[in-house]
Amino acid sequence: MSYLNNIDHPALSGSLNPPVPADDITNFSPGPTSLPKAVEEMIAAGFGKPGLTSLALSHRSPEFLEIFNHAVASVRKVMNIPENYEVLFTHGGGHGQFAAVPLNLCHEASDVATYVVNGTWSQRGADEGKRYCRVQTIDARDTKTGAYNSFPELTEETIDPDSKYVYLCSNETVNGIELHRLPKLPEARKHIPLVVDASSDFSTKPIDWIDSGIGVLFACASKNIGHPGVTVTVIRKDLLGKDKASPLCPGVFNYTTNSEAGNLWNTPATFNIEVIGHMMDWIAAEGGIDEIERRSIAKAKAIYDVIDGSEGFYDSPVTDKTFRSRMNVPFRIAGGDEELTNRFLIQSWDNGLIGLRTLTPFGIGEYLRASLYTGVALEGAEKLAAFMRDFARENS
Amino acid sequence: MSYLNNIDHPALSGSLNPPVPADDITNFSPGPTSLPKAVEEMIAAGFGKPGLTSLALSHRSPEFLEIFNHAVASVRKVMNIPENYEVLFTHGGGHGQFAAVPLNLCHEASDVATYVVNGTWSQRGADEGKRYCRVQTIDARDTKTGAYNSFPELTEETIDPDSKYVYLCSNETVNGIELHRLPKLPEARKHIPLVVDASSDFSTKPIDWIDSGIGVLFACASKNIGHPGVTVTVIRKDLLGKDKASPLCPGVFNYTTNSEAGNLWNTPATFNIEVIGHMMDWIAAEGGIDEIERRSIAKAKAIYDVIDGSEGFYDSPVTDKTFRSRMNVPFRIAGGDEELTNRFLIQSWDNGLIGLRTLTPFGIGEYLRASLYTGVALEGAEKLAAFMRDFARENS
Numbered sequence: 001m002s003y004l005n006n007i008d009h010p011a012l013s014g015s016l017n018p019p020v021p022a023d024d025i026t027n028f029s030p031g032p033t034s035l036p037k038a039v040e041e042m043i044a045a046g047f048g049k050p051g052l053t054s055l056a057l058s059h060r061s062p063e064f065l066e067i068f069n070h071a072v073a074s075v076r077k078v079m080n081i082p083e084n085y086e087v088l089f090t091h092g093g094g095h096g097q098f099a100a101v102p103l104n105l106c107h108e109a110s111d112v113a114t115y116v117v118n119g120t121w122s123q124r125g126a127d128e129g130k131r132y133c134r135v136q137t138i139d140a141r142d143t144k145t146g147a148y149n150s151f152p153e154l155t156e157e158t159i160d161p162d163s164k165y166v167y168l169c170s171n172e173t174v175n176g177i178e179l180h181r182l183p184k185l186p187e188a189r190k191h192i193p194l195v196v197d198a199s200s201d202f203s204t205k206p207i208d209w210i211d212s213g214i215g216v217l218f219a220c221a222s223k224n225i226g227h228p229g230v231t232v233t234v235i236r237k238d239l240l241g242k243d244k245a246s247p248l249c250p251g252v253f254n255y256t257t258n259s260e261a262g263n264l265w266n267t268p269a270t271f272n273i274e275v276i277g278h279m280m281d282w283i284a285a286e287g288g289i290d291e292i293e294r295r296s297i298a299k300a301k302a303i304y305d306v307i308d309g310s311e312g313f314y315d316s317p318v319t320d321k322t323f324r325s326r327m328n329v330p331f332r333i334a335g336g337d338e339e340l341t342n343r344f345l346i347q348s349w350d351n352g353l354i355g356l357r358t359l360t361p362f363g364i365g366e367y368l369r370a371s372l373y374t375g376v377a378l379e380g381a382e383k384l385a386a387f388m389r390d391f392a393r394e395n396s
Numbered sequence: 397m398s399y400l401n402n403i404d405h406p407a408l409s410g411s412l413n414p415p416v417p418a419d420d421i422t423n424f425s426p427g428p429t430s431l432p433k434a435v436e437e438m439i440a441a442g443f444g445k446p447g448l449t450s451l452a453l454s455h456r457s458p459e460f461l462e463i464f465n466h467a468v469a470s471v472r473k474v475m476n477i478p479e480n481y482e483v484l485f486t487h488g489g490g491h492g493q494f495a496a497v498p499l500n501l502c503h504e505a506s507d508v509a510t511y512v513v514n515g516t517w518s519q520r521g522a523d524e525g526k527r528y529c530r531v532q533t534i535d536a537r538d539t540k541t542g543a544y545n546s547f548p549e550l551t552e553e554t555i556d557p558d559s560k561y562v563y564l565c566s567n568e569t570v571n572g573i574e575l576h577r578l579p580k581l582p583e584a585r586k587h588i589p590l591v592v593d594a595s596s597d598f599s600t601k602p603i604d605w606i607d608s609g610i611g612v613l614f615a616c617a618s619k620n621i622g623h624p625g626v627t628v629t630v631i632r633k634d635l636l637g638k639d640k641a642s643p644l645c646p647g648v649f650n651y652t653t654n655s656e657a658g659n660l661w662n663t664p665a666t667f668n669i670e671v672i673g674h675m676m677d678w679i680a681a682e683g684g685i686d687e688i689e690r691r692s693i694a695k696a697k698a699i700y701d702v703i704d705g706s707e708g709f710y711d712s713p714v715t716d717k718t719f720r721s722r723m724n725v726p727f728r729i730a731g732g733d734e735e736l737t738n739r740f741l742i743q744s745w746d747n748g749l750i751g752l753r754t755l756t757p758f759g760i761g762e763y764l765r766a767s768l769y770t771g772v773a774l775e776g777a778e779k780l781a782a783f784m785r786d787f788a789r790e791n792s
Binding site: 010013014015016017021022025027029030031032033034035040043044047048050051052053055056057058059060061062063091092093094095096098099100103128131132220222227228229230247248250251252253265266267268269270271272275355358359360375 | 406409410411412413417418421423425426427428429430431436439440443444446447448449451452453454455456457458459487488489490491492494495496499524527528616618623624625626643644646647648649661662663664665666667668671751754755756771
């Protein structure tokens with residue numbers, strides 16, 4: 001890992017500003033990351049139009065309420081969210097929801113909640129949950145390697161029937177593990193609402209809300225649906241109600257309080273919400289969620305085909321291919337060879353392929369990571385695949 | 397109040413889109429509201445430059461860290477914040493801080509905190525505080541009228557010496573009451589940190605951090621320093637520490653956790669922070685906080701001179717002139733006459749003077765309100781003053 005300390009070259013310090021025209025950049029950052037170019041143009045156009053931008057609109061003005069209602073309706077339509085679910089734009093990112101979920105669904109600290117832990121973010125969710133309820137975990141760690149590389153089966157035996165909810169993260173960005181479809185709880189546990197942290201895969205595949213038994217699903221905006229500062233939180237309405245939340249729940253996190261106030265209990269992140277509306281409009285215009293999923297599959301396949309066909313030059317930590325993430329593809333070069341990894345980072349950056357190494361405090365050792373969120377076009381992923389193929393040929 | 401239900405004319409429904417060129421609009425909304433035109437131009441220019449906008453930058457990239465560090469340094473410089481204070485960009489708006497303050501400063505629910513309640517927002521702060529500590533209030537309500545129209549003296553008798561903090565709101569937007577300088581706690585209470593909700597007056601006047609005994613000061617961005625989705629929170633460093641916060645404090649609200657993580661414990665609202673940096677740069681270029689205060693005084697004087705010189709045609713609910721807010725000037729027309737008020741709203745809107753009536757759930761009866769945040773130029777306030785003078789002459 002010592003190449004992490006070599007910051008002589010901007011590519012190695014995580015720079016996102018390579019010496020190529022903006023149109024030639026593909027941003028593989030794990031988030032925040034680029035929006036589709038068409039959406040960036042919609043935003044820029046907003047700054048050129050007459051009247052006030054949403055940066056300047058009171059959240060109670062009819063002009064902003066139109067933007068707001070449009071964003072809610074678009075999220076509902078694109079994600080096919082049934083009427084018995086409330087859609088809120090919430091504060092505090094995914095981490096805010098790590099606290100909000102137990103504070104809303106557990107009235108007492110003695111209440112039990114079951115967390116499936118199979119990576120960095122579900123672990124963080126469980127850790128935060130422990131402040132507010134009795135957390136029971138289903139730990140998916142590989143007992144031999146100590147790594148997370150799969151998703152466990154959910155059985156009657158592993159889920160306490162008194163659980164207020166079963167919590168999972170549908171895409172683990174650091175570990176590269178994704179549930180391409182949500183699991184079903186065993187028949188005898190179907191009464192328990194499912195809570196899903198979909199921060200990094202929301203709007204990239206269909207969700208069957210009713211059949212999956214979703215109680216709460218949240219997604220911070222900064223991966224696939226916008227930029228940081230707002231989170232989409234979807235709550236089944238029967239979980240709302242005056243005295244359901246813990247009395248310790250901050251008002252700003254209280255689903256019922258915010259729902260009853262029309263999501264205007266306090267000032268929402270107005271502009272950030274407008275951008276979500278633009279993203280949803282763009283998805284709808286491109287052919288909807290099925291088309292986004294088709295592209296997501298194609299993008300991930302482009303990169304994984306190179307890894308799997310490289311005769312070990314590249315390798316993936318995700319041994320269970322069923323759960324390989326389409327959103328985040330971690331890969332290692334020549335077993336983590338420092339010099340080759342540096343060379344790869346510098347050459348790819350010079351070619352406008354950026355964000356493959358971000359200096360997070362999490363990391364998984366020598367692995368790089370290609371994040372293929374909706375803002376990454378298929379052509380961008382193919383460009384990276386071609387670069388990887390060439391690089392392997394030249395350096396094997 | 398029945399004219400509130402007359403929404404036939406867009407001006408009466410709170411529209412911010414009058415039929416005049418954008419350059420002729422002055423936005424008197426109580427927030428969110430317009431930024432100075434020069435700052436709006438800085439933002440728009442960002443969308444035209446090569447490379448990625450901050451909407452697309454990873455919060456861990458050197459490019460964003462430069463924006464971030466610049467914003468922190470600019471807030472420090474403009475507001476003259478001493479080194480023994482930490483500056484954080486926090487989530488959840490002012491309402492988030494209503495919970496964060498007691499959760500960080502009161503380790504136990506039995507801890508005492510003193511709240512000065514002299515308007516809508518200090519009341520909300522106190523209500524939220526009650527979840528996490530024993531709140532004692534100094535209620536400034538006028539016992540005869542039931543209205544808030546002043547600020548009480550702070551005495552030894554009214555402040556419990558064991559208080560973990562004394563809380564106040566330095567500008568009450570709904571009631572139009574402002575502390576032009578922060579009060580000093582009585583000598584025997586100087587050991588208690590002062591907590592200030594400066595959401596609506598931050599960066600419009602100097603703050604003497606040490607001498608005022610400030611422990612925590614917070615300001616949501618959407619009035620004077622940016623747009624909603626981020627809050628500036630300034631904390632005296634001796635109040636930070638591993639086990640100081642309540643164990644019930646959500647990580648996202650924990651000052652110590654966020655400070656130790658370089659304010660990157662979770663993804664901050666990147667673009668919203670960049671805008672704060674632009675605002676601070678603009679303030680510095682215009683002559684700093686003293687110049688902003690000079691303009692604030694002049695803007696408020698322009699409006700109050702018309703009110704006070706109108707022989708009762710206009711009147712103000714703030715009977716104690718010492719505490720008349722420079723930020724928000726509530727005023728009534730002909731004792732609240734419905735028809736004249738409607739006529740005023742429509743004619744002013746037709747002239748590009750907007751945001752004087754927003755349909756909040758708070759309200760103070762028949763009063764309109766001119767909010768004179770930093771985005772309102774002196775010329776805008778003078779335009780409103782001239783309009784008010786003409787309107788009074790024509791309708792007295």
